[in-house]
Amino acid sequence: MSIPAAIVWFRNDLRLADNPTFAAACERGSVVPVFIVQTDENKHWSRGGASCWWLSQSLRSLDTDLRSRGGRLFVLKGGAGRKLIEAASASGADTVCWTERWEPELSAFDRMVQDELESVGLRVEVFNSHLLADPARLVNLSGSAYRVFTPFYNACLEIISPAPPKPAPEVVRLPDSLPESFSVDEIASFSGFIPSNHTDCWTPGEKGALEKISKFIDSAARYADARDRPDLDLTSRLSPHLHFGEISVSQVWHEVSMLRSRDESAAEGCSAFLRQLCWREFGYYLLHHFPETTERPLRPEFEKFPWADDSESFNLWCNGLTGYPLVDAGMRELKHTGWMHNRVRLAAASFLVKDLLIPWQQGARWFWDMLVDADLANNTLGWQWTAGCGADAAPYFRIFNPVLQGMKFDPDGDYVRRWVPELARMPAEWIHRPFDAPLSVLMDSGLDLGKTYPMPVVDHSFARERALAAFSRIRQR
DNA sequence: TGAAATGTTGGGGCG
DNA sequence: ACGCCCCAACATTTC
Numbered sequence: 276m277s278i279p280a281a282i283v284w285f286r287n288d289l290r291l292a293d294n295p296t297f298a299a300a301c302e303r304g305s306v307v308p309v310f311i312v313q314t315d316e317n318k319h320w321s322r323g324g325a326s327c328w329w330l331s332q333s334l335r336s337l338d339t340d341l342r343s344r345g346g347r348l349f350v351l352k353g354g355a356g357r358k359l360i361e362a363a364s365a366s367g368a369d370t371v372c373w374t375e376r377w378e379p380e381l382s383a384f385d386r387m388v389q390d391e392l393e394s395v396g397l398r399v400e401v402f403n404s405h406l407l408a409d410p411a412r413l414v415n416l417s418g419s420a421y422r423v424f425t426p427f428y429n430a431c432l433e434i435i436s437p438a439p440p441k442p443a444p445e446v447v448r449l450p451d452s453l454p455e456s457f458s459v460d461e462i463a464s465f466s467g468f469i470p471s472n473h474t475d476c477w478t479p480g481e482k483g484a485l486e487k488i489s490k491f492i493d494s495a496a497r498y499a500d501a502r503d504r505p506d507l508d509l510t511s512r513l514s515p516h517l518h519f520g521e522i523s524v525s526q527v528w529h530e531v532s533m534l535r536s537r538d539e540s541a542a543e544g545c546s547a548f549l550r551q552l553c554w555r556e557f558g559y560y561l562l563h564h565f566p567e568t569t570e571r572p573l574r575p576e577f578e579k580f581p582w583a584d585d586s587e588s589f590n591l592w593c594n595g596l597t598g599y600p601l602v603d604a605g606m607r608e609l610k611h612t613g614w615m616h617n618r619v620r621l622a623a624a625s626f627l628v629k630d631l632l633i634p635w636q637q638g639a640r641w642f643w644d645m646l647v648d649a650d651l652a653n654n655t656l657g658w659q660w661t662a663g664c665g666a667d668a669a670p671y672f673r674i675f676n677p678v679l680q681g682m683k684f685d686p687d688g689d690y691v692r693r694w695v696p697e698l699a700r701m702p703a704e705w706i707h708r709p710f711d712a713p714l715s716v717l718m719d720s721g722l723d724l725g726k727t728y729p730m731p732v733v734d735h736s737f738a739r740e741r742a743l744a745a746f747s748r749i750r751q752r
Numbered sequence: 753t754g755a756a757a758t759g760t761t762g763g764g765g766c767g
Numbered sequence: 768a769c770g771c772c773c774c775a776a777c778a779t780t781t782c
Contacts, residue, residue, distance in 0.1 A: 503753085554753095621753065660753085672782040673754050680754090739755085743782060 279369040280305040280450040281400075282362055284355075285348070288374040288404060288520035289333045290481040291340055291443035296374045296402040301444040307366045307454065308341055308447070310334055311351045311358050314467035317380050320569065320651055321467070323644035325613040328470035329479045331462045333519050336480025338459045346447030349456040352465060355384075356391035363397055365454040370398040374405060374520065377559045378651045379566035404523050407435045408556050410563035420564040422573075422666040427560065428553045437525035473647060476612040477515065484516035488527060491548075492534055498544035502551075505605075505616035506690040511548065512614070514648035517555070528552060558652035561666050569655050570636065572664035579749050580664075583632040591732050592627050593641055595695070598731035600707050601681035602626045604694035611694070613647035618684050624661040625675035630738035632745060635662035663746075671746040674739050681707030697728040 281300040285308060288294055300306040314321060322330065338348040351358040359371050371392055376382050389399045403409065408431050414420060421427035463470050477483065491498075491511040501509040516522050528549065535545035565573055572578060591597050595606035605619035615623070620642075627638045635658040642658075643649045659665025663673070685691060688706035692699045698706055700720040705712035709722060710731055717724060724730055 618753085625754095669753075670782085674782090676755060736756090739782095746782085 278304040280307055280366050281370040281372055282307045282309055282359060282366070282368045284359060284371055284373040285310045285337065286373060286376060286520075287518065289337050290484070290521050290523065291337075291344070292481065293404070293440035293523040293526045294374070294443075294520075295404050295441075296372045296400075298441060298444060299400065299402065300370075300372045301447065303370070305448040305450040306346065307349060307362060307368055307450065308337075308346055309349045309351060309359070309362055309454075310337075311353070311355050312457075312462060312465055312468060313353065313355050313358075314465070316355070316384055317378070319380065320378075320643065323646070323649050324469050324471040325473065325645050325647045326649045327463075327468050328473055328613070329477070329515055329519065329647045331459075331468075331470055332474075332477075332479035333521060334462060335459045336482065336521075340443075340481060341447055344443070344445065344447040346449055347456075348459060349454055350459055350462060351454070352457060356388045359388070359392060360395055360397070362454040363392075366450045366452055368397075368450070370400060372400045372402065375401050375403045377405060377410065377563055379562065404525065405520060406556055406559055407431070407437060407524055407528060407552070408560070410560040413560065421557075421560070424554070424557055424667045427557050428550065431553045431556055435528065437529045439529055440523060440526035471613070471645075473611075473613040476614070477647060479515070479519070479521070479647075481521045484513065484522035487511060487513050487516060488522060488530060492530060495531065495534055495544045495548065496538070496541035499547045500544075502544075502547060503618045503684050505619050506685045506687065506693075510616065514650070514653075515614070515646075518648050518650045524552065524555070554656070555653060557666075558650070558656035561656055562652040565666075568659060568665065569639075569651060572662070573659060573666055574664045574668070576749050577662070577664035581632070581745050581748065582634040585631060585633055588631045588732055589627075589633050589637060591729070592623075592631065592633070592638075596729050596732075597626065598710065598729040599626060599677040599681075599735070600688075600691040600695055600698055600709065601677050601685060604685075604691045607694040609642075609645050613645060615646075616690075618680070619690075620657065621661060622675050622677055622680045624658060626677055628658075628662045629674045629742045630677075630733055630735060632742065635659065635664070672743060674742060676735060676739075678708045678735065695728070697722065 281303050283297050283300045283306055288296060291297055341347050376385055392399050413430055415426060462468060494509050497509050501507045517524055531545050531548055535542050595603035597603055602623045605615045605623040609615040624638055627633050628635050639654055639658040642654055660668050663669055663671035688703045691706050701709060705716050709724060709728060722728055
């Protein structure tokens with residue numbers, strides 16, 4: 276007599292290696308790997324276009340990997356609870372396993388599903404592998420939630436020590452009777468699931484994630500100096516893979532910290548990178564403790580901030596037509612690849628919020644739709660940080676100068692040249708401020724300002740003063 | 753995970 | 768030689 280099968284409900288843990296949920300199900304015996312397309316899971320933050328594209332690709336990869344081990348992925352469509360119950364009865368499964376999700380709305384959803392399953396006698400097992408530090412457990416000395424990164428980071432370093440990653444199970448045994456399934460290729464055509472296209476730029480899936488980490492390990496020594504340079508390609512680009520759980524964060528941490536201990540010359544870069552992983556943890560931590568921050572500023576005084584209602588400027592920003600080359604390059608990189616270098620995200624976000632006074636929530640929505648690594652926790656943290664209204668935020672008066680940021684972090688202008696071809700012939704000295712360039716330089720570069728490339732949508736030094744004035748207004752009360 | 757304004761210092765030109 | 772000024776370079780303060 277065989278042990279009943281277990282269903283593995285895959286969500287944002289689309290990998291076979293170092294996946295405790297999948298491993299536990301496999302150890303029991305036969306498994307039914309399932310993905311459920313339910314487009315209304317998260318009412319306020321339904322998956323954006325870039326994210327839909329990534330997901331459809333990643334599921335294809337997961338299906339391929341499962342098939343190479345004798346299994347396959349079952350794609351269901353509809354309400355999760357009902358679909359899981361149907362799948363259990365079709366396959367004789369008595370248990371459903373999944374990896375915990377931490378976005379408040381999704382984790383509430385999962386609790387409802389759990390109740391529904393348990394009410395019909397199914398067993399539910401929940402595993403955690405999405406985070407290294409359990410947000411519910413970490414508190415500061417006064418017993419409340421951290422609001423400042425550095426003490427949170429120090430606390431993380433105390434408790435994080437991931438085990439070596441476990442390889443994927445070699446064989447996946449399916450039960451004798453199986454549930455019905457859509458094909459993974461059909462997902463892109465489901466209603467409410469609207470993918471964009473970034474095929475040239477990425478390899479979604481576990482294999483692509485492993486390629487990225489091994490490439491990063493080879494260049495990590497340069498990360499300390501080069502991570503702020505969008506013109507170089509020395510960041511890990513792991514963010515979408517981590518978001519979808521195509522590689523476990525504990526494996527990433529483990530590999531980088533091993534490198535740090537065996538290669539002195541890479542130590543600084545490795546530490547800087549691990550610190551970035553802690554920012555990811557911090558984002559989830561804050562969202563867990565302050566779930567309303569996806570919509571509203573953590574610092575209440577910012578509710579009164581005099582934001583502008585300016586859809587015209589917002590559209591220029593979205594389309595990379597602000598007249599500030601670094602900002603425009605970033606916004607075009609985002610549109611084309613579904614990703615933007617972190618340093619440029621800061622500059623572009625700062626420009627929207629501080630130079631144009633457009634609410635950070637609008638920027639967050641645009642990023643949410645465009646980013647292949649769109650992640651509610653990290654997106655929220657980043658935008659609130661930039662706007663100055665969040666935890667450990669940049670003080671409001673810290674205003675990025677898009678020209679100086681460009682000259683500092685894209686010194687030769689290669690990043691701008693790549694994404695803003697109108698400026699390709701501008702010399703490095705002027706490429707970040709074509710509006711200040713001598714006429715002769717513009718002529719030689721074939722640039723007709725205002726025609727082939729826009730004049731600045733707003734003058735930065737004027738905008739800076741305006742933002743500071745707006746800030747002093749909310750501060751007085 | 754800023755930048756601008758303001759302050760200080762020190763070398764060199766020049767009367 | 769000396770004092771004065773200019774200003775770059777750096778440091779500090781302020782937003």
